Amino acid sequence: MIKYIIKRFFMMIATIFVIATLTFFLMHSIPGSPLESDRTTNPQIQANLEKFYHLDDPLPIQYVNYLKSIVTFDFGPSIKKPNDSVNSLIERGFPISFELGMVSILVAVISGLILGTLAALKHNGIIDYLAMTIAVVGISIPNFILATLLIQVFAGSLGWLPAATWSGPSYMILPTLALATGPMAIIARLTRSSMLEVLTQDYIKMAKAKGLKPFRVIFRHAMRNALMPIVTIMGTMLAGILTGTFIIERVFAIPGMGKYFVESISNRDYPVIMGTTVFYSAFLVFMLFLVDIVYGLLDPRIKLHNKEGESS
């Protein structure tokens, strides 16, 4: 296990390195520079500024400096927001984004599992059709549309919930709903089909033949096996939720990290782009690692300390 974790750690570093390199060169291949929009500055000031931000260095040197900044985890100051360092932007924005993302994932997984299991148990019944209708609707509606609809209904017409910003639990409900519905629908559909398959297995028949209560048969015997495909898609789903937070944060004017990330790209704010990208990818890679660990915990047949490391 420890061997596996160490190996995975080095693979994670390699992945982040590749992402960082790609981001760096893509970023510099986009026309424009962070200082271009400030037309009023005279050439001397322009040159001084470029010197200050090391933008006049040859690209390879900038690249090496950039790698250094990743290793030390100090991305320097933002060019567009001179009062903020990239680190302070992340420190300020990430906890909010993290909270929103994690609550949404939890809501999506729990409600998706319940919905999917109910649908499978009442296979071809009214609950099944109802659950699957909700699922199809949930998958079909993009989260930003759902977000505006939710604001319109619950904040606008009904006035039950605040429409935007982030200053308390009640502010979390609408963005979480908007973000969680899509993944919930996918999980519900997957749970249903996976559960239906598991319920026909011999070991379920055997569990019933033991005279166990239906609750135990479903949760102890069926659920764990039915969870496998769901854990498998959790990785990509996490990435989806992550990018989802960019949009949802924008719609609800939540001061999370997504805002800085999106703004930095349109502003060509190089340090912020680099800092947030590396941070996001490190986070995502780490979450994928956790997913793999969970996989191994759920299914004893998957050995994490495989000789060839095939399990990753």
Next chain:
Amino acid sequence: MVSKQSTMPEDTLPESQEKILQVKNLHVTFKTYGGYVKAVRGVTFDLYKGETLAIVGESGCGKSVTSSAIMGLIPQPPGKIENGEILFDHKNLATLPKAKLRQIQGMDISMIFQDPMTALNPTLTIGEQLTEGVRTHKGLSKSEANMKALEMLNLVGIPNPQERMKQYPHQFSGGMRQRIVIAIALICEPTVLIADEPTTALDVTIQAQVLELFAEIQQKTGVSIILITHDLGVVAKIADRIAVMYAGQIIEIGNKREIFYQASHPYTKGLLNSVPRLDLMDEELQPIDGTPPDLFDPPKGCGFTARCPYAMEVCEKIEPEKTMLSNSHRAYCWLHDERAQAVFPSK
């Protein structure tokens, strides 16, 4: 069948023989998109204490459905027990509410499944799968249940049971898994054990071991076994009595000698003739021509008519009545009716 309604004892064996389980006129149908499949059409038999009753027949003859019905494992819907009684301990299992049925499932009647590779849950330890039944039914504590499980693993011949309890099914071989499945079935000390093709998925050397295990366990515990199989070799080895099923009905039932040496239904004879024999190398196998009838629309008369070399006009039209050939031997075939004349095979 007129005799189906009779309450007379079907198999008159010595009085000392105690009836553990009685199946009376059992009908099971399944609703499918194509219509209703009448999978079991009036099965009647008794199971005596401490005996092994083999139910033999080809695929789709209803033998597994019969055992599922006894076990209360017919999925409803699409399945339905249309008619009949399954009497156990003065209760009719066919109509018992689910919660009451659960108290019997695994406790008094337990089941061994065909394929040990799929019958064990891959994500739970052997120990948990062994003990959960006995903990539910007998309310044992974890350590008591573990003691019991160790005892069972010893009984079925699993070495190092203490360590093995913590392992998962994929860490066991096929034969070992079947031993574990047997241990799970026996842990609550049931009075009836239903074994649905317990050796089919095993290779031949392991088959022999498992069959010996059955005999040993029966001797030790006195459990009554219903053995579902299509392997007459297995039957010859461990069965006391044999019921032959065809097209959802028992067409002949008797003790082992009577079925093997005095088979009286043409289907039973055909079945015995189609077994490959090592001592008669040169002889060709004699298959039974044709296929079983469509159970969506079972024939009015005897189900075997179309394949029977002795078929008569009456066979096609009227279901054969029961003929008692001895106290323990009965067949459902018009050939044995006293009105039938001497028999000449048509081919």
